[in-house]
Amino acid sequence: xxxxxxxxxxxxxxxxxxxxxxxxxxxxxxxxxxxxxxxxxxxxxxxxxxxxxxxxxxxxxxxxxxxxxxxxxxxxxxxxxxxxxxxxxxxxxxxxxxxxxxxxxxxxxxxxxxxxxxxxxxxxxxxxxxxxxxxxxxxxxxxxxxxxxxxxxxxxxxxxxxxxxxxxxxxxxxxxxxxxxxxxxxxxxxxxxxxxxxxxxxxxxxxxxxxxxxxxxxxxxxxxxxxxxxxxxxxxxxxxxxxxxxxxxxxxxxxxxxxxxxxxxxxxxxxxxxxxxxxxxxxxxxxxxxxxxxxxxxxxxxxxxxxxxxxxxxxxxxxxxxxxxxxxxxxxxxxxxxxxxxxxxxxxxxxxxxxxxxxxxxxxxxxxxxxxxxxxxxxxxxxxxxxxxxxxxxxxxxxxxxxxxxxxxxxxxxxxxxxxxxxxxxxxxxxxxxxxxxxxxxxxxxxxxxxxxxxxxxxxxxxxxxxxxxxxxxxxxxxxxxxxxxxxxxxxxxxxxxxxxxxxxxxxxxxxxxxxxxxxxxxxxxxxxxxxxxxxxxxxxxxxxxxxxxxxxxxxxxxxxx
Amino acid sequence: xxxxxxxxxxxxxxxxxxxxxxxxxxxxxxxxxxxxxxxxxxxxxxxxxxxxxxxxxxxxxxxxxxxxxxxxxxxxxxxxxxxxxxxxxxxxxxxxxxxxxxxxxxxxxxxxxxxxxxxxxxxxxxxxxxxxxxxxxxxxxxxxxxxxxxxxxxxxxxxxxxxxxxxxxxxxxxxxxxxxxxxxxxxxxxxxxxxxxxxxxxxxxxxxxxxxxxxxxxxxxxxxxxxxxxxxxxxxxxxxxxxxxxxxxxxxxxxxx
Numbered sequence: 001x002x003x004x005x006x007x008x009x010x011x012x013x014x015x016x017x018x019x020x021x022x023x024x025x026x027x028x029x030x031x032x033x034x035x036x037x038x039x040x041x042x043x044x045x046x047x048x049x050x051x052x053x054x055x056x057x058x059x060x061x062x063x064x065x066x067x068x069x070x071x072x073x074x075x076x077x078x079x080x081x082x083x084x085x086x087x088x089x090x091x092x093x094x095x096x097x098x099x100x101x102x103x104x105x106x107x108x109x110x111x112x113x114x115x116x117x118x119x120x121x122x123x124x125x126x127x128x129x130x131x132x133x134x135x136x137x138x139x140x141x142x143x144x145x146x147x148x149x150x151x152x153x154x155x156x157x158x159x160x161x162x163x164x165x166x167x168x169x170x171x172x173x174x175x176x177x178x179x180x181x182x183x184x185x186x187x188x189x190x191x192x193x194x195x196x197x198x199x200x201x202x203x204x205x206x207x208x209x210x211x212x213x214x215x216x217x218x219x220x221x222x223x224x225x226x227x228x229x230x231x232x233x234x235x236x237x238x239x240x241x242x243x244x245x246x247x248x249x250x251x252x253x254x255x256x257x258x259x260x261x262x263x264x265x266x267x268x269x270x271x272x273x274x275x276x277x278x279x280x281x282x283x284x285x286x287x288x289x290x291x292x293x294x295x296x297x298x299x300x301x302x303x304x305x306x307x308x309x310x311x312x313x314x315x316x317x318x319x320x321x322x323x324x325x326x327x328x329x330x331x332x333x334x335x336x337x338x339x340x341x342x343x344x345x346x347x348x349x350x351x352x353x354x355x356x357x358x359x360x361x362x363x364x365x366x367x368x369x370x371x372x373x374x375x376x377x378x379x380x381x382x383x384x385x386x387x388x389x390x391x392x393x394x395x396x397x398x399x400x401x402x403x404x405x406x407x408x409x410x411x412x413x414x415x416x417x418x419x420x421x422x423x424x425x426x427x428x429x430x431x432x433x434x435x436x437x438x439x440x441x442x443x444x445x446x447x448x449x450x451x452x453x454x455x456x457x458x459x460x461x462x463x464x465x466x467x468x469x470x471x472x473x474x475x476x477x478x479x480x481x482x483x484x485x486x487x488x489x490x491x492x493x494x495x496x497x498x499x500x501x502x503x504x505x506x507x508x509x510x511x512x513x514x515x516x517x518x519x520x521x522x523x524x525x526x527x528x529x530x531x532x533x534x535x536x537x538x539x540x541x542x543x544x545x546x547x548x549x550x551x552x553x554x555x556x557x558x559x560x561x562x
Numbered sequence: 563x564x565x566x567x568x569x570x571x572x573x574x575x576x577x578x579x580x581x582x583x584x585x586x587x588x589x590x591x592x593x594x595x596x597x598x599x600x601x602x603x604x605x606x607x608x609x610x611x612x613x614x615x616x617x618x619x620x621x622x623x624x625x626x627x628x629x630x631x632x633x634x635x636x637x638x639x640x641x642x643x644x645x646x647x648x649x650x651x652x653x654x655x656x657x658x659x660x661x662x663x664x665x666x667x668x669x670x671x672x673x674x675x676x677x678x679x680x681x682x683x684x685x686x687x688x689x690x691x692x693x694x695x696x697x698x699x700x701x702x703x704x705x706x707x708x709x710x711x712x713x714x715x716x717x718x719x720x721x722x723x724x725x726x727x728x729x730x731x732x733x734x735x736x737x738x739x740x741x742x743x744x745x746x747x748x749x750x751x752x753x754x755x756x757x758x759x760x761x762x763x764x765x766x767x768x769x770x771x772x773x774x775x776x777x778x779x780x781x782x783x784x785x786x787x788x789x790x791x792x793x794x795x796x797x798x799x800x801x802x803x804x805x806x807x808x809x810x811x812x813x814x815x816x817x818x819x
Contacts, residue, residue, distance in 0.1 A: 155779025
């Protein structure tokens, strides 16, 4: 098994090398080899994961003497299986989808190299390997996104991705050197052990080293996972081939969540970075969802949906629910991959048949037409909407993980789950149906099943990922804030959500729509324009680049290009 | 005497403003092979001079700090200027000046001479290769300007491939030696000195992005061109492969030094 672990990441590298050297003009053979190599990688990763489940022993394997180490812990093994699974799907899909494209063999070779690089990234046990792999992901992604070199736009948007990734590389680089200089080791397990032994022993510029490192790691994760202010590139990655979009949105963009989890032993001893992550994640989640709603292009809409999901994932980290973020990224990866890979078919089918059933669910939820009042009594509906999610969520969580029940992060997550559940029930309440109890009953049943299933899976997944006793508690404790601030935060969030629902409900029920739209028309148009221009952030970045570029040119003229 | 050696070395291992002379020397060398040779030899001569004429820098401590600050300024300044260069040999000359300036940190830290020589080669070799590729491109297009007639990836896939990989090697992309050379510089400096180096990495990222955008993307609009032959491609790819391998093998020693 020791040799096997070292061999696995090199299987796709070998496949890429054979394609580049011998199969550049043999499309079929290149694709077959690439798919087989990825299948082999997936099966071997699965077997290593199985081996860990039976032995429960994490270990570090070394390829080089100073760097080039592989950490076979639960996080790496889960990520290996996930990444190779997604990569296999993308490979298989690309066999037919890319057949008409030029440089078909090169595309598969690049996919293989990307898979190998992500393998090294998620299993790196030392700072140099992590840095090398982290950098290389950006490089290979650039060439994958820019596969169609005839289109200037694909080059432009590949560049946007590359430059944002480079911005995110720098904090990780600095964090790596702070850790190295503070703890005199490149090995991550050794550094984490030293941090755990004396978290505040080493100070830097007036703060403990874990605090600086936490902030830098968080910024790096923000860039990779398209968080607010660093998100502009993500929707434009759609200009790349669809399989790359799938790989990007299902796998690579999740690297931020992975990075938080890899450095979890640091985040156990720093709160500031987690608070920043919560705020940034929350803004990103809200903004991503808002931007998604105004898109009329299915792929762009999926892009912003990814942004919203990434925001939620980072927010989970900010709350201390690190394993939940990994669970989230895996679940999101699979459903987003299926959505992307199915987007082409959906577009094709929509050209002949819109496929929209004359259904009250569609009319109510998608077209947002004014609804008739519900046939359920208002008080009953309100009680069901508000109380049932509270009961279901609280009880399921209490029985599964009672020791974490009173952690602030857990309560906030339960609060968001309550909001989501209540929103679903509220939408059901708004629908007209011959038997509203049947609709409500069906949704309640589904809700209970989803919540119990999710709670059970996420809890056992968390125990698998962080087997060390007390790690989850320390992360939740690190993410917590003062009681007063916390209470104020919860009250503000609750008021915002309940106020929003009340406004929506009464605007529909009492026909305030006309009055409101007249009064707030200007604000609405301004907000809509702001969102359609993506808050003018990309315009600002482009302008800034132009100014700097002109300055560079002027300097060259002054110094006569010497 | 020491001062003269120092000033000559500052020309050969470029520090602003003497770097202007270095760039002029490279630019006026005869033909692409001459420019490539100049990029390989001049920095090595500078290192030779510095290591064979006594201790580094006949300067007081403050003077040394100012000198090293000038080194950082030179690196950032030339990287920034390379962003707007669209001619391949100019881009590689400016980028090489940016990287080569960092060699002074190894000299100042008292690193062994062969480490310093290898460090300089991490920037000189890809820049020299780019000079040769620029020459081959000029033979076909009459000049090595990028972005004027659209992307070359489809029209000259082999040559543009070699240019791409050499350019990536020049801006410290892993797994090429430049990346590990940068790690070595980070290792040598104290944390408060690292910020300009981060800025340098950012500008290199921007510079290579612009360079590749102009080189690869768009539809070529011009006379049909003949790509380089398979022998030249194989030799070029072989040199770059060995260069990367060399970086991987030596990286452990550099980092551990």
